[in-house]
Amino acid sequence: MHISAELQQLFARVKRVLVLTGAGISAESGVPTFRGGGNTAVWKGMPFDVISSAEMVERDLPAVWEWFDYRRNFLEELTPNPAHFEIASWQERFAELTLVTQNIDGLHQKAGSRAVIELHGNIWRARCTACGTTYSMVQQKRPDACLECGEALRPDVVLFGEMLPPGAFEFAAALASQCELCFVVGTSALVYPAAGLPEIAKAAGAYVVEVNPERTPLSVLCDEVLTGKAGEVLPLFQ
Ligand SMILES: NC(=O)c1ccc[n+]([C@@H]2O[C@H](COP(=O)([O-])OP(=O)(O)OC[C@H]3O[C@@H](n4cnc5c(N)ncnc54)[C@H](O)[C@@H]3O)[C@@H](O)[C@H]2O)c1
Numbered sequence: 255m256h257i258s259a260e261l262q263q264l265f266a267r268v269k270r271v272l273v274l275t276g277a278g279i280s281a282e283s284g285v286p287t288f289r290g291g292g293n294t295a296v297w298k299g300m301p302f303d304v305i306s307s308a309e310m311v312e313r314d315l316p317a318v319w320e321w322f323d324y325r326r327n328f329l330e331e332l333t334p335n336p337a338h339f340e341i342a343s344w345q346e347r348f349a350e351l352t353l354v355t356q357n358i359d360g361l362h363q364k365a366g367s368r369a370v371i372e373l374h375g376n377i378w379r380a381r382c383t384a385c386g387t388t389y390s391m392v393q394q395k396r397p398d399a400c401l402e403c404g405e406a407l408r409p410d411v412v413l414f415g416e417m418l419p420p421g422a423f424e425f426a427a428a429l430a431s432q433c434e435l436c437f438v439v440g441t442s443a444l445v446y447p448a449a450g451l452p453e454i455a456k457a458a459g460a461y462v463v464e465v466n467p468e469r470t471p472l473s474v475l476c477d478e479v480l481t482g483k484a485g486e487v488l489p490l491f492q
């Protein structure tokens with residue numbers, strides 16, 4: 255693994271850094287990536303994209319909860335890996351660090367990252383279907399119904415057929431257009447608009463670095479491609 259002198263110098267001197275992460279950063283923690291098997295999961299005979307859909311929230315919310323409770327239960331045992339910890343340490347290193355993730359697993363927060371921009375929500379939160387009040391499920395149970403209005407709760411994640419949380423992408427895009435260095439870690443870069451963030455950073459003059467064991471559609475746009483696992487590559491930056 256070779257990190258160019260240019261990148262090492264930038265890393266030592268820049269102030270504004272944006273990191274975009276996807277399922278791949280959690281692979282070494284034991285979370286299946288989408289393409290690495292996560293998308294073939296079946297729950298009660300329903301394929302992943304059916305049980306995780308907006309339509310199913312309307313049709314059978316208890317089944318949706320069963321599936322998400324099962325997934326949280328699985329995640330409970332898992333811990334952040336060196337890639338999550340390295341990025342968390344960058345909060346202290348750079349004047350402005352923006353962390354944008356497509357993951358819902360909460361492992362960045364477990365590693366100590368604060369103010370994570372979560373494009374797809376968080377599996378550890380429930381949200382009221384009526385008034386939008388959110389409830390943490392980190393080491394606590396969700397209430398049976400919304401404590402504000404009594405309506406049903408649902409997982410606070412973006413399901414198939416749903417829009418991103420209002421403003422999240424726009425906020426991330428504004429920061430992408432101001433960063434000097436942009437890391438794209440463990441995302442197949444197929445899911446828009448998230449995949450557009452590195453393009454925005456690049457167009458605004460940032461140096462864009464990809465960390466992934468495989469090439470992606472974004473590789474050609476990047477100034478540098480670090481081919482390898484996130485948990486092995488990122489700690490090299492210390
Ligand atoms: N952990 C999670 O929360 C989780 C898990 C699976 C899927 N998802 C969701 O599925 C969608 C899939 O998009 P995506 O691009 O994030 O995931 P993806 O599964 O489409 O792509 C994963 C990428 O990670 C790379 N990868 C695999 N192991 C890696 C490693 N050790 N280090 C670095 N990279 C590695 C793969 O080569 C691939 O390019 C997202 O919307 C996401 O919300 C989330």
Ligand SMILES: [Zn+2]
Binds near residue numbers: 382383387403405
């Ligand atoms: Zn409510």
